[in-house]
Amino acid sequence: MSLLKRIGGTDGVETSGTTTTSNGVNNNGTSNNGATLATTVTAPAESTPNRSGGLSRLRAEYNPAATHAAQVSKQDKVTYELKTRIQERLIADLEKKKIPVTDDKQVKNITEEIFQNILAEEPVPLSRVERQNLLNAILSEIMGFGPLDPLLRDDSITEIMVNSPKQVYIERKGKLVRADITFQNNEHVMRILERIVAPLGRRLDESSPMVDARLPDGSRVNAVIPPIALKGPSITIRKFSKKPLTIDDLIKFGTLNHKIADFLKGCVESRLNIVVSGGTGSGKTTLLNVLSNFIPDDERIVTVENAAELQLWKDHVVTLESRPPNVEGRGEISIRDLVINCLRMRPDRIVVGECRGGEALDMLQAMNTGHDGSLTTAHANSPKDTISRLETMCLMAGMDLPVRAIREQIASAVNLIVQQERMQDGSRKVVSISEVDGMEGDVIKMNEIFRFEQTGMDENNRVMGNLRPTGVQPRFLERFEKYNIFLPPDTFGSSNQLRPF
Numbered sequence: 276m277s278l279l280k281r282i283g284g285t286d287g288v289e290t291s292g293t294t295t296t297s298n299g300v301n302n303n304g305t306s307n308n309g310a311t312l313a314t315t316v317t318a319p320a321e322s323t324p325n326r327s328g329g330l331s332r333l334r335a336e337y338n339p340a341a342t343h344a345a346q347v348s349k350q351d352k353v354t355y356e357l358k359t360r361i362q363e364r365l366i367a368d369l370e371k372k373k374i375p376v377t378d379d380k381q382v383k384n385i386t387e388e389i390f391q392n393i394l395a396e397e398p399v400p401l402s403r404v405e406r407q408n409l410l411n412a413i414l415s416e417i418m419g420f421g422p423l424d425p426l427l428r429d430d431s432i433t434e435i436m437v438n439s440p441k442q443v444y445i446e447r448k449g450k451l452v453r454a455d456i457t458f459q460n461n462e463h464v465m466r467i468l469e470r471i472v473a474p475l476g477r478r479l480d481e482s483s484p485m486v487d488a489r490l491p492d493g494s495r496v497n498a499v500i501p502p503i504a505l506k507g508p509s510i511t512i513r514k515f516s517k518k519p520l521t522i523d524d525l526i527k528f529g530t531l532n533h534k535i536a537d538f539l540k541g542c543v544e545s546r547l548n549i550v551v552s553g554g555t556g557s558g559k560t561t562l563l564n565v566l567s568n569f570i571p572d573d574e575r576i577v578t579v580e581n582a583a584e585l586q587l588w589k590d591h592v593v594t595l596e597s598r599p600p601n602v603e604g605r606g607e608i609s610i611r612d613l614v615i616n617c618l619r620m621r622p623d624r625i626v627v628g629e630c631r632g633g634e635a636l637d638m639l640q641a642m643n644t645g646h647d648g649s650l651t652t653a654h655a656n657s658p659k660d661t662i663s664r665l666e667t668m669c670l671m672a673g674m675d676l677p678v679r680a681i682r683e684q685i686a687s688a689v690n691l692i693v694q695q696e697r698m699q700d701g702s703r704k705v706v707s708i709s710e711v712d713g714m715e716g717d718v719i720k721m722n723e724i725f726r727f728e729q730t731g732m733d734e735n736n737r738v739m740g741n742l743r744p745t746g747v748q749p750r751f752l753e754r755f756e757k758y759n760i761f762l763p764p765d766t767f768g769s770s771n772q773l774r775p776f
């Protein structure tokens with residue numbers, strides 16, 4: 276990657292500070308259809324608490340007296356020109372001194388030096404706080420992820436979606452809202468994308484326009500660029516939660532209740548094979564993490580994932596991560612390779628982040644051959660759908676097995692399917708828990724043990740309802756006894772507890 280590319284050339288116009296309201300209009304009332312060098316900001320800082328760390332924001336926050344639009348606009352121009360000059364000098368200096376741009380420490384030092392020198396040479400009307408924030412903005416463009424940085428720092432944001440340079444959405448508390456940051460143009464988004472993928476040795480260009488990557492903090496990134504993405508480069512970031520959700524959090528959020536939590540803990544402790552299923556972003560990985568943390572401390576766990584998202588508070592854990600092919604198309608290590616390999620690693624438990632293809636068959640075989648108590652997730656809309664998905668995934672293994680044989684594998688391997696859903700209010704709930712109960716003829720039999728019954732919406736438009744027992748006692752309860760696990764007698768309710776469908 277060229278140095279110029281990494282630094283962002285001399286066109287690094289600060290646009291992250293362009294304050295944009297949710298309808299895409301700048302605070303100065305103009306439509307947001309291009310790079311604005313002289314952004315006018317007159318709104319007080321409190322009115323836009325989540326603005327990016329850009330220059331206009333700094334000015335609004337730290338120079339409340341500057342209410343005169345023209346004055347602010349002039350200052351913006353000054354800081355923009357200053358920033359451009361610093362970037363030009365920086366490029367020249369780094370090239371002259373042959374400092375590798377990947378050496379973040381040296382790049383940071385030299386940036387600070389040049390910044391101080393330029394400010395010493397010429398009088399720039401900036402307060403101390405403004406100077407510091409300007410330096411931070413420059414460092415963020417050069418060493419960080421530009422306009423994305425403030426969103427990445429904000430722990431209340433769980434997902435970031437860049438649809439186009441001027442249209443960025445975030446998810447906060449389960450709700451999608453428009454973020455008030457913008458990129459200057461497609462090239463600006465591409466520069467930030469290069470900062471993300473280049474250190475991983477990944478390629479992103481016309482011939483390879485889709486990439487999965489990870490940020491240094493573990494956040495999961497997917498990027499698609501033109502010609503596949505028609506509106507410009509598109510980025511989706513699933514933020515890695517520094518503090519993973521615990522079972523207590525899930526109970527607090529209403530995802531499940533205490534009784535269900537105890538039941539699921541019992542299922543994990545008594546080594547049932549469990550599949551957590553749900554749609555995209557329904558909280559499958561989070562629930563898998565919570566369930567995996569119920570595994571007793573003296574058991575050896577091997578985790579297999581595409582991007583290591585699981586965070587287990589356990590000592591005896593081996594974490595494996597698959598690897599995509601390199602630029603020459605070689606060196607791929609698939610989830611399937613890892614599942615097969617982990618059988619040779621003496622696992623007590625195998626936890627597979629997500630089954631998406633042929634690895635499902637290896638996973639089922641492992642579950643059936645002594646590696647019980649294994650856990651995984653699958654993308655499906657109902658427990659029944661999960662079974663069909665598993666069937667399809669097994670067929671993808673290319674072993675040419677008859678469907679009946681695959682069904683038998685599924686029926687004898689999987690004990691429990693926990694269905695999770697992202698509800699219309701943005702909350703995530705366990706909506707069904709079903710036992711897989713062998714075969715009846717050619718069909719896999721399932722018994723639903725708990726089902727979510729929605730009773731309505733409250734005054735804040737939140738989904739109300741309860742996960743209630745259907746009255747069916749799971750057959751695997753005798754296994755609980757073997758492991759000395761006893762649940763309160765009312766856990767499974769009585770047979771007339773639920774209205775029939």
Ligand SMILES: Nc1ncnc2c1ncn2[C@@H]1O[C@H](COP(=O)(O)OP(=O)(O)OP(=O)(O)O)[C@@H](O)[C@H]1O
Pocket residue numbers: 433434513514516520525528530553554555556557558559560561562702703704
């Ligand atoms: N029970 C929950 N309550 C509230 N938020 C949750 C819950 N479970 C997960 N989340 C949040 O929802 C987002 C998606 O969670 P998660 O990654 O577990 O979903 P997923 O189903 O595995 O998604 P994907 O299909 O993309 O792999 C995360 O930001 C997570 O913090």
Ligand SMILES: [Mg+2]
Pocket residue numbers: 559560561629
């Ligand atoms: Mg997931």
